[in-house]
Amino acid sequence: MTCNATLAEAAPGKTVLGFVGIGIMGLAMTRNLIKAGYEVVVWNRNPEKCKPLEQEGARVASSPRDVVSAATYTFAMLSDPEAALDVALRPDGVVAGISPGKGYIDVSTVDAATSRTIAAAVRSAGGGFLEAPVSGSKGPAEQGKLIFLTAGDEDLFAAVSAPLDVMGKAKFFLGPEGAGAHMKLVVNMVMGAMMTSFAEGLALADKVGLKHQDVIDVVALGAIAAPMFALKGPAMAARSYNPAFPLKHQQKDMRLALALGDEVAQPLPMAAAANSLYIAARRQGLGDMDFSAVMEAVAAQEADTKKQ
Numbered sequence: 001m002t003c004n005a006t007l008a009e010a011a012p013g014k015t016v017l018g019f020v021g022i023g024i025m026g027l028a029m030t031r032n033l034i035k036a037g038y039e040v041v042v043w044n045r046n047p048e049k050c051k052p053l054e055q056e057g058a059r060v061a062s063s064p065r066d067v068v069s070a071a072t073y074t075f076a077m078l079s080d081p082e083a084a085l086d087v088a089l090r091p092d093g094v095v096a097g098i099s100p101g102k103g104y105i106d107v108s109t110v111d112a113a114t115s116r117t118i119a120a121a122v123r124s125a126g127g128g129f130l131e132a133p134v135s136g137s138k139g140p141a142e143q144g145k146l147i148f149l150t151a152g153d154e155d156l157f158a159a160v161s162a163p164l165d166v167m168g169k170a171k172f173f174l175g176p177e178g179a180g181a182h183m184k185l186v187v188n189m190v191m192g193a194m195m196t197s198f199a200e201g202l203a204l205a206d207k208v209g210l211k212h213q214d215v216i217d218v219v220a221l222g223a224i225a226a227p228m229f230a231l232k233g234p235a236m237a238a239r240s241y242n243p244a245f246p247l248k249h250q251q252k253d254m255r256l257a258l259a260l261g262d263e264v265a266q267p268l269p270m271a272a273a274a275n276s277l278y279i280a281a282r283r284q285g286l287g288d289m290d291f292s293a294v295m296e297a298v299a300a301q302e303a304d305t306k307k308q
Contacts, residue, residue: 007103007128007159010073012037017163018067018074019058020087020094021108022049024243025134026077028141029107029167034058036166041070064090068097068104073160075105075132080252081114088118098127103156105130107148109188109249111256112178119152119177128156131177133184134168138244139231145169149187151180182260189257189271191228192250192291196274198229199295202236212237232292241286241293248287250294251278277301 010017015038019030022044033040034057041059042050043066050060061067064087068074074094078084084106088094094104095118104122106115106129119129135147146168150157157173164171174180205215216233219225235241254275261268281287281297 007101007155008072009158010038010160010163012162015039015073016041016071018042018061018071019076020044020064020067020074021077021079021083022053023077023079024138024246025107025141027052028138029075029077029146030058031056031142032144032167033163036163038163038166041067043067063092064088064094065092065097068094068102072101073103073105073156073163075107075163078106078108078110079249080108081110081256084108084110084114084118089121094118095121095125095127098122098125100126102126103128103130103153103159105132105156105160107132107134109133109184109253109256110181111185111259112181115152115177115181128153128159129177130156130160131180132164132171133180135184135187136168140169141167148172149174149180149183151175152177185253185257185260188250188253189268192254192278193270193274194226194228195232195250195291196277196294196298198233199236199277199292199298202233202295203298232290235290236292236295239295241289241295243288243290245291246288247278247281247291247293250291251275251282251287254278 017033017038018041020043022042030040030053041061042053043061043064044050054060078087104127115131122129130150130152132148132150140146144167148164148168148171151174202212220230257271258268277294277297281294284296286293286296
């Protein structure tokens with residue numbers, strides 16, 4: 001799809017960028033834009049989270065509308081569909097500041113219906129829209145090595161190519177909006193199921209007297225080697241879960257993937273089983289910990305079995 005207005009190519013020193021949603025990911029991504037020489041305007045529900053960026057040169061706006069009014073292209077990293085819709089559509093939201101020649105790039109993980117609703121509102125105001133959920137968590141965000149899964153207005157994708165390259169190591173344009181959301185849910189569903197399987201493997205190894213580090217080392221050399229296992233394994237063995245990707249967001253993504261499966265009549269029994277463990281972990285109060293804390297839900301199942 002193409003925007004009605006011509007969109008200028010973003011470049012440091014000549015393009016003002018906006019960023020709304022300054023959490024773990026948004027903070028790292030915005031820092032990389034500032035380091036690359038872009039003038040950046042930021043907003044967050046809790047303005048305290050913007051202070052580090054303000055000290056590094058960002059301007060802090062009082063609303064999403066003010067960000068979009070000041071910037072040519074605005075990025076958003078928000079927690080869930082409800083937050084994405086609110087920030088876009090509220091009276092002082094993104095759409096209120098959009099006009100021809102501007103673009104909105106939502107890098108949040110939401111469902112396709114949410115993305116399409118926001119896209120329609122942005123376009124009705126004359127702006128361009130790109131959904132661009134990312135594959136990668138805190139470390140890749142800090143290193144500028146995210147993977148952008150984009151869809152929507154292809155001319156906006158071209159216009160913000162340089163900022164995307166600052167924040168990521170790869171970018172894909174997948175077609176009309178909804179395709180990026182679908183790709184992200186597929187990827188995160190697989191990741192979530194892999195993590196629960198790995199947690200169960202470590203728990204089983206422990207029961208039969210194997211050292212967790214030996215399991216991690218063996219897995220790293222075989223056909224099932226995965227960067228995620230190598231990265232998360234040692235911390236899981238130590239039962240330490242400093243958040244890079246909060247468990248509550250992983251469970252949200254599993255929920256959205258299961259809803260997508262229902263929509264297209266695709267059974268997802270493995271994902272459903274994994275989701276039940278993330279729900280159990282949230283009930284244990286672990287939602288704000290790293291998603292690898294699903295290990296504790298596995299441990300709790302063991303305790304429940306002993307009680308029976």
